[in-house]
Amino acid sequence: MSSIIQLLPDHVANQIAAGEVVQRPASVVKELMENAVDARATDIKLIIKDAGKSLVQVIDNGLGMSVTDARLCFERHATSKIRLAEDLFSLHTKGFRGEALASIAAIAHVEMKTKQDQEELGTHLIIEGSKFVSQEVAVLPKGTSFAVKNLFFNIPARRNFLKSDTVEYRHIVDEFQRIALAHPNIHFTFYHNGSDMFNLPPSTLRQRIVNVFSGKTNEKLVPVQEDTEIVTVQGFVSKPEFAKKNRGEQFFFVNDRFIKSGYLHHAVMAAYDGILKDGTQPSYFLYLSVPPNTIDINIHPTKTEIKFDDEHALYAILRASIKHSLGQFNVAPVLDFDRDSNLDTPYSYKDIEGETPTIQVDGSFNPFSDDKINKHYSGSTGSSGSGYRKPEPAASWESLYTGLKQDTGFVSGSSDFSFESEEVTGSLFNDEEVEQTVNNAYQIHKKYIVSPIKSGMVIVDQQRAHQRVLYEQFLSNMTVHQASSQQLLFPLDLFYSTVELELIEELKLSLINTGFVFEDTSNDHVVISGIPVNVTESEVSMVLEQLLSDLQDGIPDSSFSQNDSIAKSMAKSLAVKTGTSLTIKEQENLVNGLFACKDPNVSPFQKPTFITMRVEDIDKKFAL
Secondary structure (H helix, E strand, O other): OOOOOOOOOHHHHHHHHHHHHOOOHHHHHHHHHHHHHHOOOOEEEEEEEHHHOOEEEEEEOOOOOOHHHHHHOOOOOOOOOOOOHHHHHOOOOOOOOOOHHHHHHHOOEEEEEEEOOOOOOEEEEEEEOOEEEEEEEEOOOOEEEEEEEOOOOOOHHHHHHOOOHHHHHHHHHHHHHHHHHHOOOOEEEEEEOOEEEEEEOOOOHHHHHHHHOOHHHHHHEEEEEEEOOOOEEEEEEEOHHHOEOOOOOEEEEEOOEEEOOHHHHHHHHHHOOOOOOOOOEOOEEEEEEOOHHHEEOOOOOOOOOOEEOOHHHHHHHHHHHHHHHHHHOOOOOOOOOOOOHHHOOOHHHOOOOOOOOOOOOOOOOOOOOHHHHHHHOOOOOOOOOOOOOOOOOOOOHHHHHOOOOHHHOOOOOOOOOOOOOHHHHHHHHOOHHHHOOOOOOEEEOOOEEEEEEOOEEEEEEHHHHHHHHHHHHHHHHHHOOOOOEEEEEEEEEEEOOHHHHHHHHHHHHHHHHHOOEEEEEOOOEEEEEEEEOOOOHHHHHHHHHHHHHHOOOOOOOOHHHHHHHHHHHHHHHHOOOOOOOOOHHHHHHHHHHHHOOOOOOEOOOOOEOEEEEEHHHHHHHHOO
């Protein structure tokens, strides 16, 4: 029998490896930018076209490569980061596998320009699908430039699997932010389709966080610092009042490498236990430094998962350090039963020195002067000669109507006035039939509304029902009727990150159709001067935050799908929640509003809004 096992050609093996390393354009951005950081660059530029599908280019001023290295770096398992297996336990670089460039070159058109500082000329390489097209000498600046074009050109199934430009761009921004936050001492620049999206000069860690997100971020941050033998923790967490519904601003870095860890995230949430609203997530930017031999990075090709030697100790230290910071900066409540909060100095008066009070004295005041006596006593004397006049008794109320003229509609004296008889007055309020109102709806456990119908009764889920009512109202306003707005006396100034502002800009027309009025949109905030009628001023921030969270994976292309998504998100934010007590009138209005909808059977999220129980079904329950 002939042998059937054979060694795969290099270009086939590279394409297989690319399936693990390169999942989307953001994977290329991550690998190239990490190589630039490892090359000790101080200035890194990222240029993107069509969300990375047409071009991903990374330009750095790092060490550069020689002619031999430039050719060898595209081979599998070729790396400058490690030499021995033991080096895996003392890693100080981002990469170490030696697979990234070979995988990228197997599925794209790659153009590389590199030059070392001491060399006069550099190397210009062009590779298409693992095949070297050209290699020549060129005059280049110090550093390396990688241009990756037409990603997945030879794997059409993978190219068709890519999401919309908005989604792919969002993933690229995430990777860029992770690397930029891990290295605040490097100058990063990000261009997308010719537009300057980020320009992050070298700065402190706090300033880098503010530059990446928005200027309003600075007041949210609480510093965290803890130094132990096991781990050194530093960074920032957000104040509880700035917690969000989504988990967008949560970053863990271990030895300047971004990681994902549900276990450490649970430690952060445990530190916030009791001071967060339900369903909200705090922001955090935490940097952990541990000895390299206590962690294992070689678990997954993306290197975002790490195994620690002693996770339990890390959990306890992280939780305690965050709890200490929140208490130290008076964010968390302090249990001191002997402390009187009324004696605390207000924050606005903390740095103001006390002044000596001034006393004004009226030197001419004489309590025994004649003016004082005349002020209280009348000048005329009575029969006793004491000069004191007894106050006259107040006149009765009938005297108010005496002396009025006939033409005013009133008659002098009180005898001609007529009043309603007591019988008539009593019949208005003592009629039991009028006083007793029929209660057609009942609320159970502040969650369900029970209303009788002809065949039995209907049980309505109040939250889902209200979602259906609001959803159809918003959709009608956006597609059929012109939505009405209520103008705000003082416009709202809301701060967002660059990515969130781009999303709001794309949704602006649909939001205006719902009733929002935008006065100004700048690089880090929006000014809203009008809001929809059924939205209160305090709910605007919550509604927009929920909308950004729901649409962070991409905005639908068609206008109807976009309006539908916005209506669903706003209905979910504004609907009455489970556990809310409703008055009888509110219960009846909600039931009537639900059955006036076009599709009352299901909520906007295709869940049933009500169930019916017939009298026959209830009779069966009582049957012996």
